[in-house]
Amino acid sequence: MAAGKKQAGAGAATRYECSLHGLLAGGREPQLRARLEALCGDTGAARREVHHEIACVPCVETPAGAARREDHMLRLRLELDPDDPLDYARAASTVCLLGHPEPRANRGASVRPAMYARVFSDNAAQFLSLLGYRRHSEFVRRGYWFLYRGRFKVSVSQVLRLATPGDARSAQPVDPAGSWVVHVVADALGQEQVPRVCEQLDELRPLFADHVELVAVDHAFLENKIPYH
Template structure:
């Protein structure tokens, strides 16, 4: 059985993710990277990443009614070594809960509660199965990130679909034009910290105006709904 990290009081603290998103044209990526290197440090400050993310839904479908809103998708995020993508033995496994985003349009960023629970040992997919969840879909995210002023994480990545279930070697770009997704995200430990984080995000996005427009995503696109058929 998989084992997760224990916290005082027996509960995992909820954070509030504040984020902005943008679509970066492929020819603009080198210039944006140069800007990030200038803002955050030299090329050694860039962190490469390769994530295999598996979305899981409840095995038992909740009957039609108001209780369905209490159903949530869980995600298993598997952080792989970009130089050895088949080495799942040394990968970092994290169970992710992404809550419903705030519908408030006055925020300067998308805001939603998030909970991350790292699985330190055992079989992570089997752990989710024991929690009553089953496989629904998957994708791979490959790219890099910089940390700005120790707080704001700037992620530049591309999304891939898997032609063969579970096989990262079968990954194919979702966007054949080669565009990149840019996300600036920061976690706040409490709702009281959210306004300050949103202000910092708003200040940072102006530094990228020449390359990518960073916007608040409509909350309807970030809803953590179960896609019951």
């Protein structure tokens, strides 16, 4: 099993995701949205989204030791129709592999390897099972996003937990106060592009400073570790 995991992404150039995160109080969301509309186009520039994200871990536990660092959690992202989020038959499925983040403290953003693969199958969960993975945890993310300067995706969303595993109808806000997560990301970058994009992300902070503080998350919180017990 471990040998198979090491081959994930073999032969493909490593691509990187650069990002900033912020936590927005529920009462400030309308002001941030107005700011994004001014920066990114007009009132029709926002794109709604609902994602059901399922974290999957290897079915076979790698023995304790250095080889465990080669294990990665895979995320199955189901992109649902915002107008009918319970219609899973039409959901677009993507498998996401987010690697170990760079520990550099001098970056203006969080940086980590990222790979995305669209699953053209009627049963993406079965596909992951065949890869040797099982469901570990899940959540739903609901909100909207803007595209800034044609490169930076600015997502504003609320995270929902599922009271009943696998049942999106049981989704409830993780934060009853109604806070929002703001995520600014540029993905699928080659290594040579990372320094400049991190600088550009750092330069974006003042544009949002009146509404939300955007930060580079400590790499320890982004580690893609398998929660073996």
